[in-house]
Amino acid sequence: MKSIMFFCIPAHGHHNPTFPVVKELVNRGNTVRFYSFNEFKEKVEATGATFISCDAYLAEVTKKVESGEETMSTTDMTIVDLQSTAKMDSFLQKEVEEFKPDIIVSDSVCFWGKLTARKYKIPMVVSTTTFAFNKQSASYMKSSFAEIMDLIKGQKRVKAELKNLEQHGYHEKSIMPLVQNDNYTDTIVYATEKYQPFSNTFSKHYAFVGPSVSADYLLDKKNKRPRVYISLGTVISNKPDFYKKCIEALKGEAVDVIISCGRVVDPESINGLAENVKVYRNVNQLEVLSKANVFLTHNGMNSTSESLYMATPMVLFPQTNEQRAVARRAKEMGAGIELKGESVTEIHDAIMEVLNNGKYADAAMSCSDDFRSALGPKGAADFIEAAPHLMPEEDKKNIRREIIPGVLQLVFWCVMIAFMFSFKPLTGSDKWWIVAIVANVIFPFYKKMVARLV
Template sequence: MKSIMFFCIPAHGHHNPTFPVVKELVNRGNTVRFYSFNEFKEKVEATGATFISCDAYLSEVEKEVESGEKTMSTIDMTIVDLQTTAKMDHFLHNEVEEFKPDVIVSDSVCFWGKLTARKYKIPMVVSTTTFAFNKQSASYMKSSFAEIMDLIKGQKRVNAELKNLEQYGYHEKSIMPLVQNDNYTDTIVYATEKYQPFSNTFSKHYAFVGPSVFSDYLPDKKNQRPLVYISLGTVVSNKPDFYKKCIEALRNENVDVIISCGRVVDPQSLNGLAENVKVYSTVNQLEVLSKANVFLTHNGMNSTSESLYMATPMVLFPQTNEQRAVARRAKEMGAGFELKGESVTEIHDAIMEVLNNGKYADAAMSCSDDFRSALGPKGAADFIEAAPHLMPKEDKKNIRREILPGVLQLVFWCVMIAFMFSFKALTGSDKWWIVAIVANVIFPFYKKLVARLV
């Protein structure tokens, strides 16, 4: 039996998939300490794990973001998380010394969990509650120009925070190893191989276990009339005008509507606007989804996975880059229709499209079958108990896969540049620029060829 430290950020979508896994680990006799936040205490303790509160180390702005009262840019959140790591250093040092964990399981964006594992050289398993992102799957993440500029401008500030962490024994030269997936770190992904984009490009250090769900509910869509469920999650749910448009769009349709509006919007301000609509701050989402015929969602990974697990097709309304990636994949699987705008007409037409076209429900059912046949919490627990996964031959292949393409691309351009400089001597012509044009045309095909060969 192992002693295991679990770390997570203060977000429902990152906590929820871990609870069935933790419960499975505890039931097997492992000792688990879950470093979480007071809001999740009851759920953590229900798994049998020991709850350790980290609220004292959260900044006020982090609490506001989690409550939905405020949003932050990626750079600002990165900086705040690095500062939180510094605040927690002494506390976590004492915890490691006293508990002596065999393995650390850290959320993929929980810097203090990852850095603790690295500092004390403790085997680590990364818990990835969205898709795993590498060079191939990162194509699903499309940043706006403003977001790219924010990342560029904020890099100096991030580097300053990394420099500050050196005094605590954390020696990270770049933020990238903390935020991106690699092929050497043991990683659990709560998606199936079929659902994960480019799953074949990840190493054997990855376990695609599928959704981790606490539920005995089964899909049961035999309603007297169609049930429409609307929720934008817990972080970006402060959109009362949008909910009012949804109510207006559906008030005269022969459907029942349930809206989960989050903790910021007062449900009483929306209830009574239409007889067929009921609004709540929170609901038992899995129970509602088991009966719902369509789900208008922000496409958080957790909500989207639960929707497909319950065979519920979706109207896709992503709010962030990560959510856009999840929505794109759901659309590719045929299980969702994208909401292009926020007008009453667009909302109405999108929902009715999914309700009236059976292809979306069929695709959602296919995804449900795939999800329910996955490894699930038991497979995730097996993977954690077996960590670290030592694969010297596999890791050598990974090095070749990562380094060789860059080397061959460098060779390509060296040859092209040499040819340009010697073009006149070889051909007697001054039109060396022809080589540059041809090289730029050929290069994309060359990259694809190298990727296949490697």
């Protein structure tokens, strides 16, 4: 039996898939300490794991971000995570010395979990609740110009936080090793090989276990009237006007509608606008999806996986870069169509197309069959208990192919950033942003050239 430390960020979509896995590990006699946050305390303790609160060590965020009214940029989230790591250092040192873990399981974007494993040289398994991303599957992540500019402008701030971490014994020269997947770190992915883009390009250090579902409901799609479920998740759900448009779009149709509006919007401000629509702050999503005939979703990995597990086709309405990648894959599988705009007509037509065209339901059922035949929580527990997995000789050869392109790409952006800062002294012009545009245009060609050379 093993002593296992679990780490996760304060996000429902990252916590939920882990709970069945933790429960399975505890049931097998392993001792699990789950380093989480107070809002997840009840769910963590229900698995049998020991809940350890990390709320006191989170770096400060604005109240609007904490409540879900506003979102943070990628740079700001990175900085908050690095600052939180510094705050947790002494606390986690004591925990490691007392608990003496055999394994650390860390969410893929939980910096304090990953860095603790590296600092104390403890075998680590990464828990990836979205797709695994390498240079092939990264093509699914299409960053906007604003997102790229945020990353470029934030480099100096991020480097300052990494420098601050050095005094605590964390020697990370770049943020990239903390956020990217590689082919030599043991990793659980909550997707099947069929659903994961380019799954054949990942090493044997990856276990594609499929969705980790905490409860199973019998599918019951034969409703007297079609059932429509609408939810934008827990992070970017402050869209009362959008919910009202959904109600307007469906109030004249012979369908029953459930809207989960999240913690920011008051359900009573929308309830009563149509007899066939009921609005709640939150619902038992798996139970609702087991009976729903269509799901209008933001395409968080967790929600999309649960929808396909329950054979529910979707109207795809992604809000972030990561969600756009998930939506693209669901569309490729034939299990949904993209909502092109937010008008009443566009919402109506998209939902009715999925309801009236059986090919979407058939594709969702095919995905459900695939998901239900996956390794699941038991396979994930097997993988964790067997860690660390020794690196095959072929994997060692592949490290060079993994690392060199990343280093050369980092050099490219360092040169571009340096050029931007020196643009005015060299040219006398304030139009440094021209360099950013040119860099964004030529970078894909540079990547292809590097790939050929390696």
